[in-house]
């Protein structure tokens with residue numbers, strides 16, 4: 001038997017940057033994101049004689065090690081598995097393929113082995129693979145809460161995608177692999193950034209503001225808190241020793257242009273993760289114009305337009321004859 005599961009990546013508006021327990025991959029604070037549509041990871045999993053992992057049809061050693069280390073951690077008694085994952089989006093888009101990847105893996109594993117996981121358990125299992133994957137189990141607007149006392153995360157759906165269909169333009173400015181992975185980068189920041197503790201203590205305030213903005217569909221309030229969270233995270237990164245600078249000159253050019261557009265009355269704001277690509281979040285109906293505008297900026301090599309989408313799901317189950 002094999003199971004095929006799908007998941008979309010998500011983009012954090014209130015960022016996660018720092019772990020309280022690296023072994024359990026527990027964050028130091030909560031986060032809040034929007035799940036995208038169109039960009040998709042599709043993962044087929046079945047029992048097999050030998051463990052095997054293919055990414056886009058090719059063996060990929062680093063990804064294979066990460067996936068099977070996660071499988072061994074979350075299910076030590078697991079059978080041997082054949083796992084084939086495909087991403088329909090360019091890795092150069094700077095979208096967290098680990099978020100959609102581990103969410104799809106979790107759904108496939110749950111279904112294949114009849115684990116009957118609750119939504120909360122799926123989110124926690126996905127989080128063990130990648131912190132942001134804990135959010136891709138749900139669609140639309142998603143909050144991942146962190147309870148420091150209990151040492152747990154819980155996932156909450158705040159609004160469906162169709163309820164407030166914001167649009168996202170991804171402006172690609174560089175396509176090389178990232179210099180420092182998010183996992184290594186956040187551990188470096190927590191160990192060395194003088195602003196790290198202050199950053200962690202700020203997140204709850206930003207989460208409350210973002211949640212309120214989403215409840216009220218207040219674009220301007222969501223824009224303010226999202227840009228502030230993004231820039232505060234980059235300040236923590238840059239103040240690490242040695243500093244982590246994920247922003248390229250073209251990243252900054254795009255950020256400045258988005259600010260000009262917003263000052264001129266266009267409802268758009270920026271967010272940037274651990275890489276040089278900019279995600280421009282637009283009010284419904286505005287992405288075409290924003291994409292055309294950002295495409296003209298020197299250093300922007302491609303733009304992608306997507307909307308908001310659903311949480312991870314099982315697409316099909318197949319019984320193969322021997």
Ligand code: PMV
Nearest residue numbers: 012016130131132182273274
């Ligand atoms: O889930 P990870 O380990 O890839 O970390 C994600 C970190 C950021 O993308 C920078 C922020 C976030 O909350 O997604």
